[in-house]
Amino acid sequence: MSKSFLSPLFFWAVRDLKRRPLESCLLTAALLFTVTLTATPLLFTQAATTTWVSILAGGPSLVVREFNTMGWAPIPADESVAIAKNVTGVIAARARVWGHVAGPSGLLTVIGIDPNRPPPWATLIPNEGEVAVSVDIERDLAAADLTVIGQETATLKVIGEFKAHTALAVNKALLVHIDNAREILGLPSGYASDLAIDVFNPAEEAAIQPDLAAAFPRPVRITTRTESAGIHTAGLARRGGVAVVILVPALLALCLLVTVTVRERLGRRFEIGLLKALGWTTGDIVSLQALRAVTIGITATVGGMFVAFILVYHHDSNWPGIFYTEWQNLPTRLSFNPLDLALPLLEATGLVVLPFLVATIGTALRCAVSDPGEMLERNYF
Amino acid sequence: MKGGLECHRLTFTRQSPDGREKRVLNDLNATFFAGQLALIAGETGAGKSTLLHALAGLLRPTQGEVLADGEPVSRWVSAHRDLWRRKVGIVFQSDRLIGDLSAMENVFLPLVPRGYRPGECRRLAIKALRRLQADGFATEAVHKLSGGERQRVAIARALVSQPSYLLVDEPTAHQDGNSAAAIADTLLAVAAAGATVVVTAHDARILTSGITRHRYQLECGRLRMKG
Numbered sequence: 001m002s003k004s005f006l007s008p009l010f011f012w013a014v015r016d017l018k019r020r021p022l023e024s025c026l027l028t029a030a031l032l033f034t035v036t037l038t039a040t041p042l043l044f045t046q047a048a049t050t051t052w053v054s055i056l057a058g059g060p061s062l063v064v065r066e067f068n069t070m071g072w073a074p075i076p077a078d079e080s081v082a083i084a085k086n087v088t089g090v091i092a093a094r095a096r097v098w099g100h101v102a103g104p105s106g107l108l109t110v111i112g113i114d115p116n117r118p119p120p121w122a123t124l125i126p127n128e129g130e131v132a133v134s135v136d137i138e139r140d141l142a143a144a145d146l147t148v149i150g151q152e153t154a155t156l157k158v159i160g161e162f163k164a165h166t167a168l169a170v171n172k173a174l175l176v177h178i179d180n181a182r183e184i185l186g187l188p189s190g191y192a193s194d195l196a197i198d199v200f201n202p203a204e205e206a207a208i209q210p211d212l213a214a215a216f217p218r219p220v221r222i223t224t225r226t227e228s229a230g231i232h233t234a235g236l237a238r239r240g241g242v243a244v245v246i247l248v249p250a251l252l253a254l255c256l257l258v259t260v261t262v263r264e265r266l267g268r269r270f271e272i273g274l275l276k277a278l279g280w281t282t283g284d285i286v287s288l289q290a291l292r293a294v295t296i297g298i299t300a301t302v303g304g305m306f307v308a309f310i311l312v313y314h315h316d317s318n319w320p321g322i323f324y325t326e327w328q329n330l331p332t333r334l335s336f337n338p339l340d341l342a343l344p345l346l347e348a349t350g351l352v353v354l355p356f357l358v359a360t361i362g363t364a365l366r367c368a369v370s371d372p373g374e375m376l377e378r379n380y381f
Numbered sequence: 382m383k384g385g386l387e388c389h390r391l392t393f394t395r396q397s398p399d400g401r402e403k404r405v406l407n408d409l410n411a412t413f414f415a416g417q418l419a420l421i422a423g424e425t426g427a428g429k430s431t432l433l434h435a436l437a438g439l440l441r442p443t444q445g446e447v448l449a450d451g452e453p454v455s456r457w458v459s460a461h462r463d464l465w466r467r468k469v470g471i472v473f474q475s476d477r478l479i480g481d482l483s484a485m486e487n488v489f490l491p492l493v494p495r496g497y498r499p500g501e502c503r504r505l506a507i508k509a510l511r512r513l514q515a516d517g518f519a520t521e522a523v524h525k526l527s528g529g530e531r532q533r534v535a536i537a538r539a540l541v542s543q544p545s546y547l548l549v550d551e552p553t554a555h556q557d558g559n560s561a562a563a564i565a566d567t568l569l570a571v572a573a574a575g576a577t578v579v580v581t582a583h584d585a586r587i588l589t590s591g592i593t594r595h596r597y598q599l600e601c602g603r604l605r606m607k608g
Binding site: 281 | 469
């Protein structure tokens, strides 16, 4: 006898699925959409976390802000840079000028750019009176000027749009000349919003904090890169988790649907009785149902993960931003790490495919253990 | 007993629609030897099909036992009987084919759980169908076939796994004279090859054909030898 490497039961399972194509397609589609709905928030959370970590990796190790009795206060730029550089372990310090202002349709983030020392990510360098705007800013494209209202009102000439890799972190951003930024934000000359500090050893971020705080003559608040990442990723994870929990009733409904479908199919007990009369064991019949379920499950998982991948990583995909972060018109460019697929894949499999398999196999087992005569008899005698 | 099927004080009770118990088989003793074809006649409702089902391990007797090659298979647990049933080929009175499958697919159904390659399954199915002159409609869905054609497909399905025990219920009911004779020859050949063949019939052509001298009459739940 010539035995098959791949179980002939598998071929028969596929043939059995083709016997009822509509039922098979609907079941696969239902499972595929459930996998998509489950995997998308998980994948988005993973991708956003990776992106955050990537963005923050390119940012400063520590951020120092000054506070007085009124709250946040501007920090003297040159003096603060000099103080920070004297702290052991600090390798670079730069004063940053940035803040929030009112734009034509909401809050905008103004970032001051020093043309003599532009940051490497700034592809457009505005001169005085000019502004480069991020693509998500709603404005009249025909208008060449943009008016913003901060401590001072300023009308700036728009020199172009930029798509920042940091879109997830900073949205609705304006790049303006550093002097214009100080004017708009009401910062005195020579003052900055905060201080960005790089340290020699990232593992020492937390250890340097007390020395750094002690070096400043006024009270400061210091945020580490790890703390920044934690704040943002915790928020994303919470939203992703809530989205998955909302799907639990849908998963229960799916399991119920599967149980009813399998029971109905096996309810045609004549066919099961016949197979047993022809030499099929209970194990063969359960294996057949399991292979059918695995075929549907794998198709739905691969399809569902693919759709989730496209939804999250597609180049101009802006819905995750709208859905999860309430940002409008933002094409979030998320960093892709193949390992990010693993957790959503495992969770989608555990939450959707596994209950589906258990529902199928459990129901099949209960239906197939009877004696064949009993199953054939109803129609026979 | 070695080689064959034996019924020992076999009793099968069934509840009738009015709630009364009816003994379909009553303390029945019989031996069907390997290499022989046994023919069982009896009136409609005499219990011929029930006897075949009990012999095939599809029904558990109310009392008594069925021995196969000396082993009390009717007492075995379901899992063991499921496996033993692979040695049995059965043809039901009504063909019991799956209507939306082709003739060939119906025939290779018994081979699927035995690990044959799909190509091998098809080859063996075609061979079995050819033996019954049924290979001409191998790819037709069986719901499109005539009663006689369906019956030949059902017999091919029973033969495809080369069973040690072949149990056939009314094999020639829907056949013309030539086909009935061909089927009888096939069953004789299977018996000659060493299988235990038990055939039930009330078709006069097969009862009077003289294909076997091992003839029984089933009456009042008991088997009486005629040959």
